[in-house]
Amino acid sequence: MSFLNGASDVVFDSTYKEYLFTFKDIHPSADSENFSFQVDTGTNTSYNIACTSTYFASYQNEGGSAQGLTYVTSYDQAQGTAFQPLVDKVDNTNDASVSGTLSIFNPSSSTFVKHFISRCQGYGNDDYSVDIFTAGYFNTTSAIDEISFKCASGNIDAGTFKLYGIKDS
Secondary structure, X not given: OEEEOOHHHOOOOOOOOEEEEEEEEEEEOOOOEEEEEEEEEOOOOOOOOOEEEEEEEEEEEOOOOOEEEEEOHHHOOEEEOXXXXXXXXXXXXXXXXXXXXXXXXXXXXXXXXXXXXXXXXXXXXXXXXXXXXXXXXXXXXXXXXXXXXXXXXXXXXXXXXXXXXXXXX
16 A cells, blocks of 8 residues: 555645554455555655664463563664564454554655654454554655555555644644
């Protein structure tokens, strides 16, 4: 799923200083999928902007026998160009999905890097409920005007995506 400024009435430019993406009931086509995102600039078309990020997860299994809070270093990036995971190991059973939000701040700035924060809840592999916090920045002073969400296989069976511009008061 991609949002490109100017395509299909998408506004993702200097109109707002903050953009909020919501995604509801995202269901992958394959089992144990990572749901992730990456951005691009108008001069780049390969979704590989350098990213520095952090990834924390709290979890609880259905049986109540395993729970915790963990820092997941394998999903951090230090100037990495991969898609940034938002939720890992999402199940593809009928009762599994991911919902959450992603905020990107001042994406059209030509002075500053582009910060983001995300909070997601999902039903993960092996009957786990997860609450994920991801944050970081894209290291570019070029305007970001494209964003892509995907599962590791590239296939999302179902779900709803929305984009909101947040007005400054």
